[in-house]
Amino acid sequence: xxxxxxxxxxTAPLLIGVSARIHYPGSPGMPAGGVWSxxxxxxxxxxxxxxxxxxxxxxxxxxxxxxxxxxxxxxxLNDYAAALDGLVLQGGNDVAPESYGEAxxxxxxxxxxxxxRYERDLIQAFVDAGKPxxxxxRGLQLLNVHFGGTLMQDIEHQHPQAHVHRVxxxxxxxHHAVDFVPGTRLASLFPGVARATTNSIHHQxxxxxxxxxxxxxxxxxxxxxEAVRWQGPSFVAGVQWHPEFHDPAHPHTLxxxxxxxxxxxxxxxxxx
Numbered sequence: 001x002x003x004x005x006x007x008x009x010x011t012a013p014l015l016i017g018v019s020a021r022i023h024y025p026g027s028p029g030m031p032a033g034g035v036w037s038x039x040x041x042x043x044x045x046x047x048x049x050x051x052x053x054x055x056x057x058x059x060x061x062x063x064x065x066x067x068x069x070x071x072x073x074x075x076x077l078n079d080y081a082a083a084l085d086g087l088v089l090q091g092g093n094d095v096a097p098e099s100y101g102e103a104x105x106x107x108x109x110x111x112x113x114x115x116x117r118y119e120r121d122l123i124q125a126f127v128d129a130g131k132p133x134x135x136x137x138r139g140l141q142l143l144n145v146h147f148g149g150t151l152m153q154d155i156e157h158q159h160p161q162a163h164v165h166r167v168x169x170x171x172x173x174x175h176h177a178v179d180f181v182p183g184t185r186l187a188s189l190f191p192g193v194a195r196a197t198t199n200s201i202h203h204q205x206x207x208x209x210x211x212x213x214x215x216x217x218x219x220x221x222x223x224x225x226e227a228v229r230w231q232g233p234s235f236v237a238g239v240q241w242h243p244e245f246h247d248p249a250h251p252h253t254l255x256x257x258x259x260x261x262x263x264x265x266x267x268x269x270x271x272x
Contacts (some may be wrong), residue, residue: 006200014055014056014085014267015056015083015084015085016051016086016088016267017060017080017086018047018059018061018088018090019063019087019091019118019122020041020060020063021043021044021091021093022041022042022115023040023042023091025037025038040072041062041063041106042070043090044244046242047244049244051088051260055059055264056085056264060255073251077122077231078125078129081126081131084183085131085267085270086126086133086235086264086266087122087126088134088139088263089119089123089143090136090139090237091138091139092112092137093111094109094111094204095111095112095116095141095151096112096113097109097111098108099111099113100149102153104153105154105158106154109154119139120142123236124146126226127232127236130234131234131270132235132266132270133234134237134238135215136238136242137201137240137242138202138204138236139203140238140240141204141206141236141238141240143210143236143237144206144209145210146211147210147212149210149213151204151206151207152204152206154204155202155205157205162221162222163176164200165202165203165205165219172199172242172245173199174199174200174201175198175250176197176221177195177219177220177221178196178198178220178241179194179217181218183224184216185229185262186216186217186259186272189258190254196254197254198239198254199241199253200219200240200241201241206225212229213229214229215228223240224240227239234270237263239259241254
């Protein structure tokens with residue numbers, strides 16, 4: 001092949017770490033046997049496909065607990081932060097109230113302290129490496145907790161006048177309005193859009209915003225915080241909705257691609 005017809009060199013894709021969702025044996029409503037008798041770490045398909053659609057490779061980062069073959073002292077999360085270009089915190093189980101200095105107000109809201117500790121170590125490793133971190137739903141809540149904020153353990157219980165933020169039977173097909181805060185980076189990603197419609201699948205929410213964070217979006221019906229961003233030296237941001245669940249069957253909902261593109265652009269800037 002001549003130099004004139006030679007194919008251009010392909011740029012290596014970004015490698016984006018994704019924190020693991022965790023299934024524990026005996027979880028309510030799940031089968032008792034087979035693989036469900038084991039602790040299962042998993043990457044939800046829509047999240048993987050969302051990152052792939054942006055041209056990145058998704059790499060799940062496993063956790064460990066007291067029963068693991070590998071102990072926490074042997075899991076070097078800094079190695080993941082060094083090898084990967086960014087981190088996405090998936091949705092999933094509640095954040096444990098003990099992670100922000102509270103006791104559970106109800107047994108159902110005791111959360112997952114094992115996952116909290118693992119993800120907080122991951123957050124710190126990527127922040128220390130100067131690499132971008134994006135939190136989705138639970139991920140937004142944990143970012144707020146990690147940096148010193150608190151949560152409402154249950155919106156309906158602690159904010160009884162609030163809009164409905166979760167309808168279990170509808171899951172990601174439950175929607176409500178979100179207002180972008182003018183002048184924020186998130187608002188700049190969606191020029192001309194002051195109010196959007198997003199999915200809503202959460203019963204916990206930010207109560208006290210962490211120091212150094214700014215609010216970038218709220219639910220207009222009740223003021224519940226829907227997006228935040230750290231004002232520190234690296235990209236750390238979170239949204240309460242699930243952009244990976246965007247469904248073309250709902251054309252009235254927000255097209256979240258600018259959110260993904262902005263996160264991946266931050267990862268590329270660090271990679272250079």
